Amino acid sequence: MPVKRQVQLVTERPHEWSTIASIILSDSKAKSAGIKEIARALGISIGTVDRALHGRPGVSPKTLSKVLRTAESLNYKPNLAARNLKLNRTLRIAVHLPQEIASFFDSLRDGIHAAARNSHGLNLQLDFRTFPRLGDGDVELLEKDIGRDYDGVIVTPGDPVTIDPLIRRLAQQGAAVVCVANDAPRTDRIAGISVDATASGGIAAELLARTIKENAFVATITGNLSTLDHAEKLRGFAATLATFAPHLTLIPAIESHERPKEAYQATLALLHHSPRPAGLYISTANSLPVLRALEEKKLLNQVQIITTDLFADLISLVESGKILATLYQRPFTQGKLAFEALIRFLLDGVRPDASVRLAPHIVLRSNLPLFLKHIHQNGTDRSAGNPTNRLHAKV
């Protein structure tokens, strides 16, 4: 059963909790006392102390202040184990992620699992919901969970027009919503965890600028400029280019709309541009059609390429130097941070930073091996190996 009321109560009285938090982390010299000790110290009953500490009615102002004072002086620290036992709260959390781009979202799920594993001593119910892809089935699935009284929801918002109202309804209903991999800033979500898209574009531009020394053209291939993430990447790219790389000229962005064929043909068209671009920034994870076109034209070694994210097919291209760098968006970390922020809010009432922007990892040939252990192989191994093994492998 969910614990709405309790959670809200906690949220309403943050001062008590922040005090407690600091006490927990304080020096070990101070022995922490329980509710019983402070009752005995004041010669009153533990019931009164309990009411006073929780701001419940039925306690006179004098005793209230006395209790609070001696609680402070005795270094009162609530025994969370006892509290959890008594309340028998089980946090219910739903996770809505797409199936598509498995290399990304499987790692993200792993990150959530890893964080959940670390939350000892509280029993939680984690419901993973999977829909085919962003914009395809996500709305229906999320709608179903609205009435289910979840304590928290982790979600990757796709189209703001359809998803934002749902998030607002969830929040209004009392659920804490954390966005991951993409943000929905115009909603009541308590946090959005994602990679800093502007910085991603900036890094791509800086790397190209440092690699290409002569005057040249550079191009970008993106997914969909209507999504915030892709637009910001492009803005960051263009801005850094304009500021620090006057010798590079930017060709207008090409949208692939995440369709392989369109990406492939747009790339072929791009290569006919005169003069041919010397650098290329592919800001969507769907880079394979683009790379295939380049390969067929034997231009993989002529054009400096920056890609996005990391998956099996990219590895050899980075190893061989055909890709200058790829910007890894750290899905594992994103999932872990999202879960931690959610739990911390639900349990301690601490509001996380509204938007957490991670630094993408710059994957080069020389540090590539460090990232391979995070990479999922092709989807087929999903059934092989028992769950325990998979979890333990991802420490």
Place this chain on the structure above:
Amino acid sequence: MPVKRQVQLVTERPHEWSTIASIILSDSKAKSAGIKEIARALGISIGTVDRALHGRPGVSPKTLSKVLRTAESLNYKPNLAARNLKLNRTLRIAVHLPQEIASFFDSLRDGIHAAARNSHGLNLQLDFRTFPRLGDGDVELLEKDIGRDYDGVIVTPGDPVTIDPLIRRLAQQGAAVVCVANDAPRTDRIAGISVDATASGGIAAELLARTIKENAFVATITGNLSTLDHAEKLRGFAATLATFAPHLTLIPAIESHERPKEAYQATLALLHHSPRPAGLYISTANSLPVLRALEEKKLLNQVQIITTDLFADLISLVESGKILATLYQRPFTQGKLAFEALIRFLLDGVRPDASVRLAPHIVLRSNLPLFLKHIHQNGTDRSAGNPTNRLHAKV
């Protein structure tokens, strides 16, 4: 009071715990039962069930197997809150870190704090020990803690000759030791968390190789080649250079022994090398004397520089492009991971990977802003602001 016996017991019987872990993370459909339900189902007492589940003596083999079977079928999941309440275990953990290089180790401490904050529902005692610098006071401090019966110790090992025996004694005594920032592989530490030094060197070489196009010399300035970390960085640097950058020639490494004056003068001497090196990799965090020498000779813009770590004085140099990149060793993450691994071992008996090698962050001009929030200002603000604020600011 420490919980040695309990912990060891758990470690001896990992099968039970891994089963439980998988149950916790399993689908929500399966309702989890308590010790009471399984006792009732078998018509025996909860005392017997408890003994059976924990492998304690006094249970006949038949009932033992019966209990284990029905525990499995009923999806038994121990209520950790109740367990913690009853046992009233308080984990005692000591953290031994140097004072020096505050920008690094303060962040590391913050990471430990952040992870500790996330461990809800268990009361732990965190004792931070601080000594002046590696090799100066660390041995004495660690020796004092050997008899104190800690459950776990996080330590940055300096000189293996003096520290390794202490770690061995700690481990033999029952404490779980996690090394951080530097490893002590020839001991019984359960894990070592650090940045992949070989990759760091490789990245530095690759960045220089991609930036410097013509035939040239490159140099390295390191701290102390006798420490594993610095030696590995240099090996990685030389290896990548040899493999991928035939146009760059490596000047023999210069050791600063972490002494500013020595570093300064060695740099001046280096700049008289003919031809003057076009690239420089400073693999120690003590890069300021080197940079000062370069500045005085007006060569900051002539030489491509890769530094190590990130602190206040480096920021403007990265911003202005005088430093090509700095390799950030992510102390916050190191501390967080070290603590998480330790807790997971103590509570669940899960042995972490013996050595975790993090990927360093490549900090360029374009992604520098993303890292500034982790950077501590100059030491003076340490006293300002109450602890609560500092903790909450570092979400």
Place this chain on the structure above:
DNA sequence: CCCAAACACGTGTACGTTACCGATTGAACT
């Protein structure tokens, strides 16, 4: 002045688990 309402506070129970003390059994030995 009295009764009741409002208020202040104490008491008791339950949460699930562990640790401990007895109770019961059965076998071995005197």
Place this chain on the structure above:
DNA sequence: AGTTCAATCGGTAACGTACACGTGTTTGGG
């Protein structure tokens, strides 16, 4: 047969907290 003793198991207190409920005290209005 009586005694001892180990093996096996049941029963229960206690961990610290939350909350419902009961008791005692003050207040206010008729």
